[in-house]
Amino acid sequence: MSWAGAQIDGIGSDTCSGSMILRQRNGMGRMNRNITSVIAGNEETGAPGGRFRSVNPAATSEVVAEVALGSAKMFADAARAARAAKLSWSDVPAPVRGRAIAHIGRLVEANAESLARLVTREIGKPYAEALGEVREIVDTCDFFLGEGRRLYGQTVPSEMPDKQLFTFRNPVGVVAVITAGNFPVAVPSWYLVPALLCGNCVVWKPAEYASASARALYELLVRGGGLPDGVLNLVLADGDETFAGLDIALGEGCVDKVGFTGSSKVGARIGELTGRHLQSACLELGGKNPMVVTPSADIDLAVAAALFSGFGTAGQRCTSLGTVIVHEDVREEFTGQLDEATRQAPVGDPFRDVVYGPMLNARFGRRFEEYLGWIQPYHRLLGSTGTGRITARNPREGFLGDPEAGIFYHPTIVTGLREEDALFREETFGPLVGLMGYRDLDEAIRLANAPGYGLSAAIYTRDPAEAFRFRRGVSAGMVSINNSTSGAEAHLPFGGNGKSGNGSRQSGIWVLDQFTRWQSMNWDYSGSLQKAQMDVAELNADESYRLTD
Ligand code: UN1
Numbered sequence: 001m002s003w004a005g006a007q008i009d010g011i012g013s014d015t016c017s018g019s020m021i022l023r024q025r026n027g028m029g030r031m032n033r034n035i036t037s038v039i040a041g042n043e044e045t046g047a048p049g050g051r052f053r054s055v056n057p058a059a060t061s062e063v064v065a066e067v068a069l070g071s072a073k074m075f076a077d078a079a080r081a082a083r084a085a086k087l088s089w090s091d092v093p094a095p096v097r098g099r100a101i102a103h104i105g106r107l108v109e110a111n112a113e114s115l116a117r118l119v120t121r122e123i124g125k126p127y128a129e130a131l132g133e134v135r136e137i138v139d140t141c142d143f144f145l146g147e148g149r150r151l152y153g154q155t156v157p158s159e160m161p162d163k164q165l166f167t168f169r170n171p172v173g174v175v176a177v178i179t180a181g182n183f184p185v186a187v188p189s190w191y192l193v194p195a196l197l198c199g200n201c202v203v204w205k206p207a208e209y210a211s212a213s214a215r216a217l218y219e220l221l222v223r224g225g226g227l228p229d230g231v232l233n234l235v236l237a238d239g240d241e242t243f244a245g246l247d248i249a250l251g252e253g254c255v256d257k258v259g260f261t262g263s264s265k266v267g268a269r270i271g272e273l274t275g276r277h278l279q280s281a282c283l284e285l286g287g288k289n290p291m292v293v294t295p296s297a298d299i300d301l302a303v304a305a306a307l308f309s310g311f312g313t314a315g316q317r318c319t320s321l322g323t324v325i326v327h328e329d330v331r332e333e334f335t336g337q338l339d340e341a342t343r344q345a346p347v348g349d350p351f352r353d354v355v356y357g358p359m360l361n362a363r364f365g366r367r368f369e370e371y372l373g374w375i376q377p378y379h380r381l382l383g384s385t386g387t388g389r390i391t392a393r394n395p396r397e398g399f400l401g402d403p404e405a406g407i408f409y410h411p412t413i414v415t416g417l418r419e420e421d422a423l424f425r426e427e428t429f430g431p432l433v434g435l436m437g438y439r440d441l442d443e444a445i446r447l448a449n450a451p452g453y454g455l456s457a458a459i460y461t462r463d464p465a466e467a468f469r470f471r472r473g474v475s476a477g478m479v480s481i482n483n484s485t486s487g488a489e490a491h492l493p494f495g496g497n498g499k500s501g502n503g504s505r506q507s508g509i510w511v512l513d514q515f516t517r518w519q520s521m522n523w524d525y526s527g528s529l530q531k532a533q534m535d536v537a538e539l540n541a542d543e544s545y546r547l548t549d
Helices: 072-090 094-110 112-123 127-147 186-197 208-225 239-251 264-276 299-315 328-344 362-372 441-449 464-473 508-515
Strands: 031-035 037-039 042-044 051-056 059-068 155-157 163-171 174-178 201-205 232-234 257-261 282-284 289-293 321-327 380-382 412-415 432-438 456-460 478-481 516-524
Touching: 031 208, 037 072, 051 112, 051 208, 059 112, 059 208, 072 174, 072 201, 072 232, 072 239, 094 112, 094 127, 094 186, 094 208, 112 127, 112 208, 127 186, 127 508, 174 186, 174 239, 186 201, 186 208, 186 257, 186 508, 208 232, 239 264, 257 264, 257 508, 264 282, 289 299, 289 441, 299 321, 299 328, 299 432, 299 456, 321 328, 321 441, 328 380, 328 412, 328 432, 362 432, 432 441, 441 464, 456 464, 464 478, 508 516
Parallel strands: 031 059, 174 201, 174 257, 201 232, 257 282, 289 321, 289 456, 321 432, 412 432, 456 478
Antiparallel strands: 037 042, 037 232, 051 059, 155 163, 163 516, 380 412
């Protein structure tokens, strides 16, 4: 599918914008690209932060992009460029900015398959899921294009005559967005689309290992929106340089809001840094998402959901299932069925019909190995013909493709979990699901909350009273009844509590509070200085009055 005279994906087309995407043949006969940061419309061809190879995790010999990494200075430069563009963008009428979002949505839709293919190649997300991810951008644009004609403020009555009160939503200014690579285009759009719609200029720092997908989305946003230079800036850099650059930019007053999706550990550091500048970041962090299966549950449904939410995206969603908490009466039945379904699940080449493909990148494989090291002798492992990396020596029955070509891991169900286990308490980003029993709902709720995260939680029950008791008791920001922990829709508030975030919410109308600040205005046209609380008329109430029987 072509866009702007070139293709995002495929072989044989030339450059997209000057030197932006220089296609070269690599060993696999595929094209790869040189990807750079873009600040105020200029490509930053230097690589002060070094060069990074983004490879296909399903076929690691295939280089998807050569990435020129920037430095802390480059990040700060981008923030300065965004600040310089700030007034001209916020002066564009909001309905016109809404039209820009409408065009972006259409351009993304027209490029959906190319973008999804690129996402699949770069981070190994199964193609059907990658298409869903692109759909999530379009959904986000569909929601916010109309918000350009609303972005409502209020008229509020005054306590005095001939005076009127108003509220306005003002853009915050410059937004720095730092995103993970598991949703390399959808989750960034949750920040970028509303931030731009609200009249902010943006510096976006995506995950390095998803640079090609990020650069493609950047092009669709800039070209689709007709965004002037400096309104959206892309910085490709590693975490340390980004953090140092953010520190500089905050110190100079060039960043007014930070949006961050990533680990709880880094989120805490970002929260600390922004706190020093009296800012509160929008933090979307990890999860240890529980699913409670009650005796009245439809077990087939619960098994299907556990499979999808535990192993879909190779368990690398922040909303992925962490622990199934299953009632003792149905524990054996559920465990047997989940084991069977997981053994049968197709794993492998993400361009085929699989439940999941490779890890996002080698670094996630290495980290997952550490989590597997938390398995204890008293745990029982189910779900596959092995544990750990899938290889010729450690095969997975029914694997689709060549496991040795990429970074593929067996799905692992860990039963016999105990509350003190690290596997129960910590997020284990990867294809691993824990399972433990409970006897009454209060215990299930306590276990659901015990790890201290609070992103997403699910319950399978046919009893409405149980559903509502669970909703009330669970600390998660998002609750599913008879649905998976993952797969939130793009216009409901998304976000978590505890180790999953600082209470900020993305998506729908709720995210507007992240990217705008309320300004109140009062206008006195009485011709006199009417003092609030003092020059206020008082009516005489007879509070001693009582009805007589
Ligand atoms: C994430 O993993 O950071 O609810 C976001 C879901 C997706 C978004 C996940 N819509 O699973």
